[in-house]
Amino acid sequence: MMEENKRVLLGMSGGTDSSVAAMRLLEAGYEVTGVTFRFYELNDSTEYLEDAHGLAERLGIQHITYDVREIFHKQIIEYFVQEYMLGHTPVPCTLCNNLLKWPLLAKIADEMGIFHIATGHYVRKVKKEDTYYITYAADSDKDQTFFLWGLKQDILQRMLLPMGDITKVEARAFAVEHGFRKVAMKRDSIGVCFCPMDYRSFLKECLRRDGSQSQVRNDLDRNDHSQFQRLKRGKFIDEKGNFIAWHEGYPFYTIGQRRGLGIHLNRPVFVKEIFPETNEVVLSSLQTLEKTEIFLKDWNIVNEERLLNNPDVIVKIRYRKQENHCTVTITSDNLLYIHLHEPLAAVAPGQAAAFYKDGLLLGGGIIVSSR
Ligand SMILES: Nc1ncnc2c1ncn2[C@@H]1O[C@H](COP(=O)(O)OP(=O)(O)OP(=O)(O)O)[C@@H](O)[C@H]1O
Numbered sequence: 001m002m003e004e005n006k007r008v009l010l011g012m013s014g015g016t017d018s019s020v021a022a023m024r025l026l027e028a029g030y031e032v033t034g035v036t037f038r039f040y041e042l043n044d045s046t047e048y049l050e051d052a053h054g055l056a057e058r059l060g061i062q063h064i065t066y067d068v069r070e071i072f073h074k075q076i077i078e079y080f081v082q083e084y085m086l087g088h089t090p091v092p093c094t095l096c097n098n099l100l101k102w103p104l105l106a107k108i109a110d111e112m113g114i115f116h117i118a119t120g121h122y123v124r125k126v127k128k129e130d131t132y133y134i135t136y137a138a139d140s141d142k143d144q145t146f147f148l149w150g151l152k153q154d155i156l157q158r159m160l161l162p163m164g165d166i167t168k169v170e171a172r173a174f175a176v177e178h179g180f181r182k183v184a185m186k187r188d189s190i191g192v193c194f195c196p197m198d199y200r201s202f203l204k205e206c207l208r209r210d211g212s213q214s215q216v217r218n219d220l221d222r223n224d225h226s227q228f229q230r231l232k233r234g235k236f237i238d239e240k241g242n243f244i245a246w247h248e249g250y251p252f253y254t255i256g257q258r259r260g261l262g263i264h265l266n267r268p269v270f271v272k273e274i275f276p277e278t279n280e281v282v283l284s285s286l287q288t289l290e291k292t293e294i295f296l297k298d299w300n301i302v303n304e305e306r307l308l309n310n311p312d313v314i315v316k317i318r319y320r321k322q323e324n325h326c327t328v329t330i331t332s333d334n335l336l337y338i339h340l341h342e343p344l345a346a347v348a349p350g351q352a353a354a355f356y357k358d359g360l361l362l363g364g365g366i367i368v369s370s371r
Helices: 016-027 046-057 070-087 092-112 168-178 181-185 199-213
Strands: 005-011 031-038 062-067 116-118 124-128 131-133 233-236 243-247 270-275 280-284 290-302 313-316 324-328 336-344 350-356 362-371
Touching: 005 092, 016 031, 016 046, 016 062, 016 168, 031 046, 046 062, 062 092, 070 092, 070 199, 070 270, 092 116, 124 313, 168 181
Parallel strands: 005 031, 005 116, 031 062, 233 280
Antiparallel strands: 124 131, 131 362, 233 243, 270 280, 290 336, 290 362, 313 324, 313 350, 324 336, 350 362
């Protein structure tokens, strides 16, 4: 294991937060090296690379770019499409952070003899009894803890999080004060980087492009017909299987969805279940969507003592949504079992769940099922 030093490798996206992060790290006396990952280039635009590089030059820091477009395509975009084809709700940002962004920062830092790794994430970290934890950001509107439950001690101990203590408003002001007006004016990124708008058009486009030689294969695709063919009209049904209306294809719906169903009934209805095999989507009242038990796969626990069997842990299944109280245990088949203390609606397979207690992020996982 490398000795701690005053060097830090910072992920620089070209955006406000990581740019201000670079300035704050320099102010704190670190020798900063910036790395910009080429994950995905929307409309082939590489402006972000030039922005990051230009900023690094002005700050007098070393800057490198690192092309991971192929890995990103395989691990994140194909996964994203495949999850919808399975009737699930994917979490690409969570996976990117936990499987790509932070591990890559650590790997490159290792190669360069740099101990610390940093991003412009709005999160903080603390050490308690020899264990490092991610904790909520000072700016609760920007808090990004929800995306980082998969990180382990080897990463956590090396992390520097210069944006955790300030608000976004302060970050913009900081950039202006330091003479970086353009940095301060950058728009906040919205949604998923490779699909900032409507995921339905993205899905259609991806599957059309991949066509019959689809790189995106799954169990449902055994019949060797292109997945694009699967995006066809299907039935909205009620819980008894009665036809309600036509829909545009099951991958275009998410459990818990109410808006955009394209139907008008005299009662509010929500997507309750998705059946990819028959291309049917079950609609029902919100109450029938409520669950009290959730099972997670691919989980990570930061501290077992604090999480398991604790009678009152907070679980979040959405970035900006409600916090629920629960108890967490491990099942005999190695899933995490969440017993919710009050029912929760709109629990979709594929989504992430993150656990908190006393402000500490204790881990999380991917939802496989609920009841
Ligand atoms: N292409 C990239 N290369 C290197 N690091 C990145 C890249 N994209 C994001 N990051 C890092 O991950 C952090 C969080 O990214 P995210 O896209 O969630 O946030 P953001 O609020 O848009 O940040 P920013 O304002 O810095 O773009 C960024 O602050 C940055 O440090």
